[in-house]
Amino acid sequence: MLLSVLWWLSSPVFLLVVCAGPKEEKPEEDVTVEVQHRPFICHRKSKFGDLLLLHHEGYFQNGTMFHSSRVHGNKQPGWLTLGIKEAIVGWDRGLRDMCAGEKRKLLIPPALAYGKEGKGKIPPNSTLTFLMELLEIRNGPQSIESFQEMDLNDDWRLSRKEVKEYLQKEFELNGQPPNDTLQEQILDNIFKKEDRNKDGFLSSREFTYKRDEL
Ligand SMILES: [Ca+2]
Ligand SMILES: [Ca+2]
Numbered sequence: 001m002l003l004s005v006l007w008w009l010s011s012p013v014f015l016l017v018v019c020a021g022p023k024e025e026k027p028e029e030d031v032t033v034e035v036q037h038r039p040f041i042c043h044r045k046s047k048f049g050d051l052l053l054l055h056h057e058g059y060f061q062n063g064t065m066f067h068s069s070r071v072h073g074n075k076q077p078g079w080l081t082l083g084i085k086e087a088i089v090g091w092d093r094g095l096r097d098m099c100a101g102e103k104r105k106l107l108i109p110p111a112l113a114y115g116k117e118g119k120g121k122i123p124p125n126s127t128l129t130f131l132m133e134l135l136e137i138r139n140g141p142q143s144i145e146s147f148q149e150m151d152l153n154d155d156w157r158l159s160r161k162e163v164k165e166y167l168q169k170e171f172e173l174n175g176q177p178p179n180d181t182l183q184e185q186i187l188d189n190i191f192k193k194e195d196r197n198k199d200g201f202l203s204s205r206e207f208t209y210k211r212d213e214l
Contacts, residue, residue, distance in 0.1 A: 031094040032107035036131075042099035046134065048083035049143040049209045052095060053136040059129040066121055077133075081140050084209050088113045091130070098134045106130045142209050157201040160187060 046052055055077045057068040069077055083092050090108030098104065110116065110125045118124040139145040150158055150166045167183050194206050 029109040029111055031090045031109075031112060033094050034105040034107075035102065036105055037101075037103040039099055039101035042102075044100070044137055046082055046095055046098040046137050048096075049140040050082050051138040051140045052080050052082055052098075052134055053077050053138075054080055054095075055133040055135065057131040059131075061127055061129070077135050081209070090128070091132075094130075095132065095134070100134055100137050102134050104132045104134075106132060140209065142207060144204065144208055147204050147207050157203050158207060159201055160191065163187060163190060163202070 055069045057070070058066050060066060069075070080086050080091065080095075082095055085092060088108065090106060090112035093112065094104065094106040094108065106129065108128050108130065110127060113128045114122045114126060116124055118126060122128070139149075147158070150162050152162050152165065164183060164187055167186060168178065171178060171183070191200075191202070194202050196206050
């Protein structure tokens with residue numbers, strides 16, 4: 001009996017069964033995160049909906065760099081909203097719980113980067129490595145923090161008046177002249193898009209980013 005089990009274990013049939021096992025048993029490919037530097041002081045960690053200011057360098061598997069925000073374009077770091085697939089899913093997954101000043105190396109499989117098709121200078125089925133440096137974290141425009149800031153009477157919904165006051169403040173902060181027509185247009189757009197149940201208020205669920213499956 002024992003012998004037959006041993007034989008069965010070492011037989012190609014068994015290997016075949018294991019290799020062709022049900023898909024759900026195979027762990028899904030994920031991002032490999034290597035923290036290269038974490039600052040001693042970390043007041044806040046990045047989370048879904050936050051705005052992140054990042055420098056990044058991207059490399060192919062052979063070590064060739066295909067992009068660097070420090071070298072290409074305007075050579076400035078860029079803002080990214082975390083968790084809404086603004087860039088690639090691998091970034092949304094690999095940049096969570098990160099401190100300002102932290103540096104990470106992300107190894108991202110094709111399925112979480114540019115997939116089977118590739119894009120631009122990224123060939124099909126490319127596994128990519130990114131060196132990321134997080135410089136700053138801010139509340140995303142549709143974060144729960146922004147919602148609370150806008151909800152002046154704390155009734156957990158935003159009236160048109162509350163959103164308008166916030167817009168006026170934003171205009172002032174950005175040094176833009178008050179423009180009532182423009183603000184009314186923006187308000188119309190916001191409520192048209194976000195007020196799903198058309199009750200004239202934005203609930204926190206309506207206002208904040210929808211959490212997609214990543
Ligand atoms: Ca309110
Ligand atoms: Ca509503």
